[in-house]
Amino acid sequence: MSCHHLMRRAFYSKHTFSQVKQLSRCWSSAAISPKVTPGFVAEVKNIVGGSNVSTADAVRDQHGHDESYHGVEPPDVVAFAESVDHVSQVAKLCNDNGVPLIPFGSGTGLEGGINASRGGLCLDVTKMNNILAVNAEDFDCQVECGVTRVTLNNYLRDTGLWFPIDPGADASLCGMCATSASGTNAVRYGTMRENTLNLEVVLADGRVINTAGEGRRTKKTSAGYNLTNLFVGSEGTLGIITKASLRLSGIPEATISATCHFPDVQSAVDTTVQVLQCGIPMARIEFLDEVSIDACNKYSHLDLTVAPSLFLEFHGFEAGLQEQTKTVEELVKMNNGSEFRWATDVDERNHLWKARHDILYACMALRPGSKPYSTDVCVPISNLPEVIVRTKEMIKEAGIIGPIVGHVGDGNFHIFYPVHPDDHETLKKIKDVSYEMALIAMELNGTCTGEHGIGIGKRDLLVKEIGEEGLNVMKQIKACLDPNGIMNPGKVFF
Numbered sequence: 001m002s003c004h005h006l007m008r009r010a011f012y013s014k015h016t017f018s019q020v021k022q023l024s025r026c027w028s029s030a031a032i033s034p035k036v037t038p039g040f041v042a043e044v045k046n047i048v049g050g051s052n053v054s055t056a057d058a059v060r061d062q063h064g065h066d067e068s069y070h071g072v073e074p075p076d077v078v079a080f081a082e083s084v085d086h087v088s089q090v091a092k093l094c095n096d097n098g099v100p101l102i103p104f105g106s107g108t109g110l111e112g113g114i115n116a117s118r119g120g121l122c123l124d125v126t127k128m129n130n131i132l133a134v135n136a137e138d139f140d141c142q143v144e145c146g147v148t149r150v151t152l153n154n155y156l157r158d159t160g161l162w163f164p165i166d167p168g169a170d171a172s173l174c175g176m177c178a179t180s181a182s183g184t185n186a187v188r189y190g191t192m193r194e195n196t197l198n199l200e201v202v203l204a205d206g207r208v209i210n211t212a213g214e215g216r217r218t219k220k221t222s223a224g225y226n227l228t229n230l231f232v233g234s235e236g237t238l239g240i241i242t243k244a245s246l247r248l249s250g251i252p253e254a255t256i257s258a259t260c261h262f263p264d265v266q267s268a269v270d271t272t273v274q275v276l277q278c279g280i281p282m283a284r285i286e287f288l289d290e291v292s293i294d295a296c297n298k299y300s301h302l303d304l305t306v307a308p309s310l311f312l313e314f315h316g317f318e319a320g321l322q323e324q325t326k327t328v329e330e331l332v333k334m335n336n337g338s339e340f341r342w343a344t345d346v347d348e349r350n351h352l353w354k355a356r357h358d359i360l361y362a363c364m365a366l367r368p369g370s371k372p373y374s375t376d377v378c379v380p381i382s383n384l385p386e387v388i389v390r391t392k393e394m395i396k397e398a399g400i401i402g403p404i405v406g407h408v409g410d411g412n413f414h415i416f417y418p419v420h421p422d423d424h425e426t427l428k429k430i431k432d433v434s435y436e437m438a439l440i441a442m443e444l445n446g447t448c449t450g451e452h453g454i455g456i457g458k459r460d461l462l463v464k465e466i467g468e469e470g471l472n473v474m475k476q477i478k479a480c481l482d483p484n485g486i487m488n489p490g491k492v493f494f
């Protein structure tokens with residue numbers, strides 16, 4: 001462990017979140033990585049242009065944290081790339097000088113992925129925001145790394161196509177590749193893994209590769225190793241993704257949303273399993289426990305019954321949907337669920353899903369002034385009731401507030417703990433319960449993260465999940481692609 005790392009660790013363990021935030025600002029006036037010299041900054045300016053480089057505190061602070069509870073760790077310098085050539089030259093410069101290089105998509109991550117724990121250069125790619133091609137007949141497109149999900153969908157509106165992966169946040173599409181994001185539509189449309197056809201990646205030494213070969217954008221390939229999926233979920237530790245070829249889907253002819261509630265968690269999850277077993281191609285099946293529903297009612301002005309609930313969405317042809325909704329209604333009834341509350345008109349549907357996506361902010365409003373500590377585990381769906389019920393017991397025993405929401409159709413769920421950053425006692429309880437929950441998920445053949453990634457928060461869990469040997473192979477791959485260890489150091493592994 002480097003001296004700098006030890007210093008940081010000691011520092012963070014002794015200070016409150018707000019002190020750290022304040023002090024890291026003072027710190028930030030001095031270079032964290034001694035290799036970021038004025039000469040180095042001048043060379044970066046030569047590459048991307050003076051106006052695309054900043055060492056201002058405000059800019060570094062803004063780039064030193066994501067939407068998670070982790071404190072601010074600003075980089076020494078922020079550079080804005082405008083082309084692949086910029087990215088390639090900056091990578092080579094960092095590599096030659098041993099300067100940490102942290103790719104920045106849009107900063108919506110939830111595991112501290114962009115924190116500059118070891119200082120260095122943050123490469124912001126938001127200016128690379130061109131939609132390069134839409135091949136409507138082939139259901140695919142190619143975008144530069146800074147294009148966000150909402151921008152792409154607005155652009156596609158008149159084509160009858162859309163990009164369905166929806167983490168709620170308006171993340172950059174290559175940031176979504178980097179974290180292997182998914183969200184509410186994954187039960188029907190898959191995750192970033194299934195929807196990425198090819199990536200252009202700049203490696204640590206500046207080389208540029210296309211993971212499936214230049215220009216390839218097929219739905220299938222058996223050509224060699226799957227480099228595309230090596231980079232999906234690599235969290236900026238293997239290279240900078242500069243372009244993505246993505247699969248698109250047809251906008252469904254008809255869409256219906258509904259909510260219903262249940263006497264307990266088990267019946268909501270049993271219903272989900274039975275719906276999937278019947279082969280109903282649900283677009284969304286989201287679980288919200290009674291605490292989340294209460295938070296949603298208050299924050300998003302809904303008037304739902306405060307009970308474990310499902311938010312459902314059906315996509316398809318009008319006639320088919322009638323059959324599907326009828327079957328699901330019957331299954332809900334069989335499991336003692338309530339009547340459906342329908343949301344058929346577009347405004348009503350948007351309001352419902354906005355409320356679901358705003359859950360993070362709704363939960364924080366339960367404790368004004370709090371920050372969100374979010375968790376993310378995924379298990380085989382039949383084990384979902386057990387992990388949720390056991391976690392709820394731990395939450396009750398610890399005396400903390402922990403609303404649960406889940407992409408139940410995938411066996412994936414989150415708990416958001418609204419916590420005051422200075423409340424160490426509660427924070428410790430939350431960390432303990434979260435850790436235990438991840439261990440339970442793994443004991444039940446699950447993973448410690450379904451969609452948010454490892455970042456800095458789950459590094460010790462990764463080795464438990466993958467095993468020493470598996471982790472060693474990951475480290476060997478990293479060493480092969482990034483021998484100087486400059487790519488987002490301190491993320492995914494220690």
Ligand SMILES: Cc1cc2c(cc1C)N(C[C@H](O)[C@H](O)[C@H](O)COP(=O)(O)OP(=O)(O)OC[C@H]1O[C@@H](n3cnc4c(N)ncnc43)[C@H](O)[C@@H]1O)c1[nH]c(=O)[nH]c(=O)c1N2
Nearest residue numbers: 105106107108109113167171172175176181182236241451
């Ligand atoms: C309110 C809310 C709700 C949700 C979520 C966030 C928030 C704020 N998320 C998480 C989030 O949307 C997700 O992590 C994004 O995919 C990250 O994209 P950014 O562009 O913001 O990456 P960001 O800039 O935060 O970076 C994330 C990581 O990727 C790396 N990175 C970014 N761009 C890169 C590039 N071009 N090349 C290489 N590495 C790059 C970074 O270095 C970092 O390690 C989520 N997610 C989810 O899966 N399901 C969900 O339901 C939700 N819900």
Ligand SMILES: CC(C)CC(=O)C(=O)O
Nearest residue numbers: 168357359360374375414
């Ligand atoms: C845990 C949350 C902050 C985000 C998320 O993944 C969700 O709302 O589904």
Ligand SMILES: [Mn+2]
Nearest residue numbers: 183407414451
């Ligand atoms: Mn989620």
